[in-house]
Amino acid sequence: MDHTLPWLILLAPLLSAILVLLFAHRSKSLSVSLSLAAVFVSLIGSLMAFGISPEALSTTFTWIDLGPIFKLNIGLKIDALTKVMLLVVTGIGALVHIYSTVYMAEDSAKSRFFGSLSLFMFSMLGIVLADNLAMMFIFWELVGVSSFLLIGHWYTKESAAKAANKAFLTNRIGDFGFMAGILLVWSTTGALGFSEIQNSIGKLTENPTLLTITGLCLFCGAVGKSAQLPLHVWLPDAMEGPTPVSALIHAATMVAAGVYMLARIFFLLEPSAIALTVIAWIGAITALMAALMATQQNDIKRVLAYSTLSQLGLMVAGIGVGAWAASMFHLFTHAFFKALLFLGSGAIIHALHHEQDIWKMGGLKSTMPKTFITFLIGTLALSGFPGLAGFFSKDAILLSAYHKSSGIFVVGLVTSLLTAFYMTRLLIVTFLGKGRTEAAKHGHDCPAQMTLPLILLAVLSVIAGYPIFAEFVFGHENFHAVHAAPHTILVPILAIGVFIIGTASALAIYKGKNNDPIRISLFSNRFYIDEFYAALIAGTQDMLASLSGWIDRYLVDGVIVRGLSGAAQGTGYLFRLLQFGNLQGYAFLFGAGVVTVLYLLIK
Amino acid sequence: MNQLTLNNYLLASGLLFTLGFAGVLLRRNIIIIFMCLELMLNAANLSLVAFSRFHVGADGLPNYNAQVLVFFIITVAAAEVAVGLAIIVALYRARQTTHVEDIQSLKF
Amino acid sequence: MLALGVSVILNRDPVASALSLVGSFVCLAALFVGLDAFFIGVIQILVYAGAVMVLFLFIIMLLDLRSEKRRSFNKLAIVGGVLVSSAFGAELMYVLSSFNQGKHPFPALSVTRLDDVRSVGTTLFTYFNLPFQVVGILVLVATIGVVVLSRRELK
């Protein structure tokens, strides 16, 4: 039982994916029920995982076997850390599946959607369960694929196709570093499994620079997946995908994978102060900038996307300051309320017939009360309202930041201030006031399959932070690791303070406004980073490409190849000129030949 | 006349050979070119005879193999001349010329 | 002899050069005789100075070739020809100068008057009979060729 359980959790979605994509894609209902079944199997499985032994259980299957010198294993391992992620992934996954049954109801390619969803579940669970870097990389890539498929679900939309490509490529860049890191680890320690590496960590630490490089390379992977600066650009565009996807992949699970990975290999980063500092600052900066961008977005999903960015930044910063447990905790709580918010926004979009501009909404409080309540809870949880999940986790991170580096701490505070600000803005503009469009006026709550997940998530976002629940999920030592840092009263007070300031200012500014009173184009244009990248790519890659294309066409092929063949033909032509048909001329050449050869012979 | 050494004869024949060759290269009239070729053959004959006189066998006689070869060469040359002249005549009939510049239609 | 050879290649008039060729052949025959090769000398006169050259003259008359006056000389070809042939001559001289065997005078003969006709004949008909046959074929082929090529119209 123990050893089949992980396989069950992992393979159920894969099975459904295969069945759906290959065979069942004719009948929608069948495929829907298949993938629902799969996700519930995994959910139950992971719940059972809590039941069984607290210490890690692992099981492996050899994927590549070259004897002693080289083995690649598909190894599954369930320990405390895994359980948390399992719960998050399967739980939210299940809810999103249910939600999608309605949300995607009249989509023509419904079964493709669910198939890809199952595929995603499979690959995400793979990352979670992986017991070695190679396997994690494999599923890392697979997650990329499925997210590519899901973002590009409506592939006939040019923007969707573009976004899918963008997401994939940006991740690829991260993976480049990841793979390099893996190679470095392997070549120095000769091991790939997390525990083996941990055992032979000495080989790495004896060469600090190598260690730092390795750590940062691996971190690149996280940067890609968790959309940290400078590779954050794909996440906002990824909102082109259906909203459930955004909720599941781009808020709760996949983007968190980076953080999870960092937590997994924390033992490897810990010895290198430089690596940690870099990580911390990248996280912090991401958090801050993303928050700033969020304040000026008008697309409801984009606001959430940027907030996701900044929260992820916070988690990464947390890792950077050494509080990996705290980060995991925040990941855990954040998953719930961010999923909640996305699904809520999805409900709104659904109700308003795919209207996403918040300035075209308003007054939805009255028309869709259930959505409003849940959304409100989510908002509060996110912006750190005392007593809700977000408060606790964010507090934990800030606490350790406070002890580690004041800079990070300040940034964290500012970020949470901004968070409170833009979330309140969002809430006000969307729900309060009166409807600005016909659609907004006739909004309505969605059927139970959509509201039920909202409610469940809302409940979770409330309770998730409380020790009773969290401790159960995390298990003792980890949960105590969360609160490892010595407690000071200062931090919570500051946190609450910034929350209040942020909310209040937002209320003050946006109450009853029908258009945005503040216009900071720098923020609304996301610091022009995308434009900069576009220019950069055009300047470097495309330029180089066309240059080398030119070289290949006209130099290698044109000059060298054609040149040589031309030279041969030219020589042949010259030779033929010697055959000028004059008998005496031939005799002359003949004689010349004789004379030369004779000279060469007797000289 | 035995104070003449072999080299004197060889020199003479060599010069004759060169002369013939020069003629082949210089003259434009095919018939004369042909004559010059005969000159070259005879040059060869001269040195052959000289050599045959030079390689006196055990019996104290000149080496007659060479003279036989000379005989063959003369015969062959005669035959060659006959055929050659026939071709030249045919050429003249066809083109009214025996000049090398006039037969350059095949080239390159 | 060489002088005549020179005149062969310098004479504008084919007939003249042909005649000087005859002359040089005669001198050549003299040299043969001087080398105790009487038979070859005689053959030389008979075949060459006689038959072959008559044939030449006959053809020249038949085609009544004008001398080459009308032709403008191709300077380049002349220069080239002279260069090549003189170079060849020079190299030949060099070869001869380094040919030490030939520096000695001719060895003496055992007998004073030798009947080389017999000796050549015997050698030719006994030892060299195979090549002799082949030469016969050769002459036959040549005859056929001449007939085929020089008839105005074949019957």
Place this chain on the structure above:
Amino acid sequence: MLTILLLVPILGAVSLLLGKGDRGLTKICALLQTALTLTIWFAYDRTKAGYQFTFASDPLLPGLDLRFSLGVDGLSLLLLLLSAFVSLAAVWLAPKAEKRPQLYDACILLISAGVTGAFASQDLFFFYAFHELALIPTFLMIGLWGSGERQAAAWKITVYLALGSIILLIGLVDLFLAIPSPNRSFDLVKLQQIEMHHLIPVAKQLRPWCFLTVGFGILVSLFPFHSWAPTGYASAPTPVAMLHSGVLKKFGLYGMLRLVVPLLPDAGKLPVYSNWTAMDLLLLALLGNILYIGLVTIAQRKLDYVIAYSSVMHMGYIFLGIASLNLIGLTGSALLMFAHGLSVAALFAVAGAIREREGSLSLDRLGGAAKSVPFLGICFAMATFASIGLPGFANFASETMVFFGAFKDPGSSFIRTATILSLWGVVISAVYMLRAYKSAFLGAPTESSSKWADLTGSSKLVLGSLITLLLLGGFFPKYFISYLKPTLELALR
């Protein structure tokens, strides 16, 4: 067994040339070929190294151990499997030729016979000879049924490959003469039985190494010698493009694995130019393949050119694996040959199908095809994912092995740097392949592409079988590796 396998396509081609038979016969031949190959594949005893199913004639030259002999071991068997399936697909998916259909089919069969022979023969001489056999059919087909600048392309590919082959021939003979006389032989088996490493004194290894590497390199379109490939493939008719880029090109790499690695292991360490060793130069060349050609590929605007250049680019990885000179890398590159062959064949097949429907392959005229021809779309997507090395496909497994192998023990200081650099190629290939896929299949359908008809029936199966093999290799590389391992261990002994 192998003899029959070899005779099937040849006889088929002959009877077609004599005017008997038609596309049906061709298909039968291809099926037979595949069936036979599969039989051998399963009958082969993979626990043992060395050749099986051997057949050998008497020596063909007096006093020289040169005979017509066939045989397979794990490596060649894998490639035989590849060629069988690709030939099947080539025959099945080949568009009907309106002029001289019989010659067309005969040429396809001849090419496939050539590759089969090359991989099945265990004698160097015939190994070489069979490869050349494909030259004339390729020439005729490109010139007759090709597209675009077809005649120029045919000339270039033919003369260029001829050049490569003659250099290769010299290399082979030079290698043969470099072997000390008692165990001189053209017979790969005999060469395997004797202790191959250090059979040739180190000092003598460099010259044959250079000849062979350049010769094989030309046939494989190694970087400076690649320019025959893109134009050739782009203007070749689909089956030729599939067979040539998928299978025939692997010949050179197969030769590297067969001869250069086992017989000239130390040549790479010898300095060629100042302190550049031979291996460094090879690494430079393959980096050229990966990075430079990768960039060139990004610049392409026509689907067939993208695929053609990409197939040139991927040769770099295979060479990287070979350069690693250890079991991991070699296995990786051997498997990568297989995987790349399948994926590029599938890509060309789809491209050909599009050309049939659209007439042109310039990316800016295509779009949104996935709506009207989902099956082609899926296959193309799968092949794309495979070729950019996504997990689940054989390419990923093998590329991973290549990277690990190349990183394992630095034979030259340069190789690790090269590995890291070539990792970047993975990004590059993703860039161009996804762009190609997007502009061909995603986005709004063009008015012409919305009217296309999808593949049907058996051709679906055939194309699908390529993808299936890719997936098999991706999920259970162990199975294929079990065929390769003994052979390659022998090669590295």
Place this chain on the structure above:
Amino acid sequence: MFPPITLEIVVLCFGLLLLLVESFSNGADKRGLAKGGIAVLALVFLGSFLLQTNPPTPEPGSYWNFYSADPSALFFKRLALLTTIGILIMAIDSQETLAKSIPAARPNAGLGEFYCLPLFTCAGLMFMASAKDLILAFVALELVTISFYVLVAFTRGSAASLEAGVKYLILGALSTGFIVYGITWIFGLTGETNLQSVAQKMTTIHDSDTALLFAFLLVLVGLGFKIAAVPFQGWVPDVYQGAPTPITAFLSVGSKSAGVLLLLRVIQPFLNVPSIQNKVLCILTLMAGATVLFGNLAALNQENLKRMLAYSSIGHAGYLLVAIASIRSIPSPFGTVGATIGFYLFGYMLMTLLSFMILTLVSSQSRGDDIQHFNGLAKRSPFLASALLVAMASLAGIPFTVGFYGKFLIFAQAIGAQQYLLLGLGIVAVAAGFYFYFRVIAAMWWNEPSVTTPIAVPGLTRTAIAILVVSIFVFGVFPKPIMLLFQQ
């Protein structure tokens, strides 16, 4: 079982017989003569396999002093016989073309002679093959040459033929002059004309290297002319183009192979003299390189197929010279250079005869021998097209054909002799060769025919072509019989 010399005797006698018959058969169709000739040559060819070998020790006066019947000699005799058969077949096919350009009072007058002369040429070639004495060699060579003078100029109705005849005559006579002078010098230095004794004597000569080299040069020049080696190749393209097609084939196979054989025999003594060995080989190397490059590059854009084949035959002479220049004292594992050359010439004969046969047919029926006249031949006559494809592939050196095996052996010899310069040039040459041979293939298969009339192929020719094609493949895969034939 009968003595080898019977072969020549039979051929000669039958040639005379044919002449007689010809002179009495007025105006009848002369093809019969040729057919008879073919039959007899075939018989002689078969007879050449049941000869009594091991010749008696030569006593003075017997022909054995001049005549050797060693395997290589027999091999080349057979080569000559086969070639002549092929030539006669071609001659039959091109009867109309010939008749048009022979000024004759009555139809096909003179054709008889045209059919008879090749027999004498063949006899000459056979004598040359066996000659082990310079005198016999010279005489036989002259027999061949003079008959070629006649044959080349035979169709004097066409200006080209005459011009070719004159060019061949003058330059041929020039080369004869050189050969004679060379023989003179060899005799002068050794006092011998028999090659074996020459070889013995030469090793004993000391202080006259220059003279030796001079003699070598003179012979080399003369024979280099015969085998069309640069810089003595001037005549080749013009004469090949002008001569009647069968004679072109005869020149390119017969006179080349005889020349090569003689060259092999004559340079052997010089190679035995250590003091000049290196210079000789160096000169041969240079000539080989020049020839192989010249021939193959000059053929590149040649529009006239006959002329293209002429250049290519220069190229093949180059390959042969490469082999000769790779003669070393240590034998290569790929067999002796002699065997290599023998096999190469054998293959060369097959391919050349095949291509010229087809050329004869096509050019006589589509009025011209440019490559463009072969456009779309695959449509007009698939049989001829495939056969020519085989011939071209073999000439280019595609595996499974004799051409490839020959090239393989020659390159192997060169590598064994470490002739890297020649190898480099050879690579270029082979690549170029692929280009110009494949142009013919391209013309036949890619282009559309201007006239679509199918081409009639006489039965005899058809069988001949079939045999040639088959043997190109058979000996391309299984060369052992030939090599054994050569070694024994």
